[in-house]
Amino acid sequence: MSSPKILLTGATGYVGGTVLHRLLNSSAPSLQHLKVSVLVRGEDRADQLVRAYGAHRVSPILFRDYDETELIEKLASQHDIVINAGSGFHPASAEAMVQGLSQRATATTDANTRPWMLHTSGCSNVSDRPLTGQAFPDREMHDAEGTTVYDFEKSENEREWYPQRAAELAVLGHPASQSSEVGALSIQAPCIFGEGEGLFQRAGLMVPIMMRYVVEKGYGFQLGDGTGVIDYVHVADLADLYVLCVRDVVERAGANLPRGASGIVFPTSGRVYMKDIAQGCLDAAFAAGVLPRRGEADELTMAMTPARKFIREVDLHEAATTTAGNLVVAEVGWAGHRATRGTVARERLGWQPTRCAEAWARDFGDELRHVVAGKRVVTIDSCIAEKEVLPVPDGVVGAGSVRV
Numbered sequence: 454m455s456s457p458k459i460l461l462t463g464a465t466g467y468v469g470g471t472v473l474h475r476l477l478n479s480s481a482p483s484l485q486h487l488k489v490s491v492l493v494r495g496e497d498r499a500d501q502l503v504r505a506y507g508a509h510r511v512s513p514i515l516f517r518d519y520d521e522t523e524l525i526e527k528l529a530s531q532h533d534i535v536i537n538a539g540s541g542f543h544p545a546s547a548e549a550m551v552q553g554l555s556q557r558a559t560a561t562t563d564a565n566t567r568p569w570m571l572h573t574s575g576c577s578n579v580s581d582r583p584l585t586g587q588a589f590p591d592r593e594m595h596d597a598e599g600t601t602v603y604d605f606e607k608s609e610n611e612r613e614w615y616p617q618r619a620a621e622l623a624v625l626g627h628p629a630s631q632s633s634e635v636g637a638l639s640i641q642a643p644c645i646f647g648e649g650e651g652l653f654q655r656a657g658l659m660v661p662i663m664m665r666y667v668v669e670k671g672y673g674f675q676l677g678d679g680t681g682v683i684d685y686v687h688v689a690d691l692a693d694l695y696v697l698c699v700r701d702v703v704e705r706a707g708a709n710l711p712r713g714a715s716g717i718v719f720p721t722s723g724r725v726y727m728k729d730i731a732q733g734c735l736d737a738a739f740a741a742g743v744l745p746r747r748g749e750a751d752e753l754t755m756a757m758t759p760a761r762k763f764i765r766e767v768d769l770h771e772a773a774t775t776t777a778g779n780l781v782v783a784e785v786g787w788a789g790h791r792a793t794r795g796t797v798a799r800e801r802l803g804w805q806p807t808r809c810a811e812a813w814a815r816d817f818g819d820e821l822r823h824v825v826a827g828k829r830v831v832t833i834d835s836c837i838a839e840k841e842v843l844p845v846p847d848g849v850v851g852a853g854s855v856r857v
């Protein structure tokens with residue numbers, strides 16, 4: 454597929470911003486003349502994207518939000534590849550993207566020009582519910598058994614609907630994806646860390662949120678029995694996987710990409726217990742002399758800046774203060790067991806993450822510096838698509854800075 458038309462969501466976010474940056478800076482000959490349509494909120498940010506990358510590389514389209522599914526479907530129908538790298542928590546828009554691509558698919562019978570949907574999701578989809586449901590501390594999912602993961606998610610969602618899982622299932626289970634009319638895969642990310650490379654949100658979630666908590670309170674927190682577990686991946690390595698996927702579509706018609714019910718990919722480069730995230734933040738803060746804060750230590754109540762490193766057990770409601778009040782996200786996020794073993798990206802696409810255990814350990818010091826410098830105002834509301842809708846001036850909604 455030469456000169457594919459690509460539509461990307463999430464260009465203002467952590468994942469999407471980094472994916473856009475890496476796509477446009479790839480040295481792969483097949484990606485040299487890419488121009489990416491980016492669906493964004495806020496004319497000012499659309500302008501900044503154009504200033505940074507040039508009008509020949511990015512083409513912003515303004516929209517109000519993901520609820521504009523008719524517009525999203527229409528836009529998808531005008532593109533060959535949709536990279537849904539914004540919030541993975543909005544099933545209707547994700548479905549509209551595949552629906553739009555399926556219209557493009559019916560316009561062509563050539564498998565070499567099959568449209569592709571590269572979706573973004575998260576490993577909380579396969580988490581247990583150790584506090585309000587049953588704990589499965591030893592469960593591990595493996596992306597080489599993609600259909601097993603897909604079937605598991607389907608039955609979990611019948612038991613309890615979870616928006617991020619529903620969006621992933623809507624993408625992979627869409628009739629056009631099941632029939633391979635549209636190639637659809639989902640990159641189901643674990644904890645993403647490291648400095649993003651986009652223009653706007655450059656911070657991850659878990660480590661920055663815990664680090665800010667630790668610096669503010671003087672201690673870390675733990676939800677559950679401390680066995681909660683998650684894998685991790687550096688944001689740049691993750692973005693490189695999207696680039697490899699796009700290259701596979703452009704260079705080999707997506708021959709190496711898993712799709713449909715077996716289209717879940719786990720991009721992982723290490724694993725950590727949740728309590729060790731709190732511990733890593735405390736270690737960094739104590740090593741740098743940021744903690745304990747002198748004169749405020751109160752070892753009797755442990756209320757503020759204890760003299761020694763301390764991790765406090767919190768209940769679900771308290772943990773949810775870090776997740777925009779969302780109790781389910783708090784439980785799966787801070788207490789869940791969601792070990793995901795990823796081999797598909799390595800074996801089928803030659804993905805080789807280079808920022809592994811050492812980079813993970815170094816990240817705590819980096820995040821500490823950002824928090825202390827006041828650069829980390831991180832909330833989870835945009836990630837879970839619960840951020841307040843930005844006002845868009847009359848006549849701008851759906852009109853776009855540049856029409857596709």
Ligand SMILES: NC(=O)c1ccc[n+]([C@@H]2O[C@H](COP(=O)([O-])OP(=O)(O)OC[C@H]3O[C@@H](n4cnc5c(N)ncnc54)[C@H](OP(=O)(O)O)[C@@H]3O)[C@@H](O)[C@H]2O)c1
Pocket residue numbers: 462463464465466467468469493494517518519520538539540541542573574575576617641642643644645646654657658659834835836837838839840
């Ligand atoms: N960050 C992680 O550690 C992590 C881990 C695992 C999986 N994931 C997956 O990756 C996804 C993206 O994460 P992220 O960290 O990149 O999130 P983020 O930095 O908060 O970015 C979210 C993006 O989605 C857009 N968005 C959110 N709600 C929207 C709405 N209602 N309508 C239109 N646009 C909306 C945001 O646009 P605005 O800038 O206009 O708000 C932004 O571009 C997550 O939702 C999740 O599925 C993330």
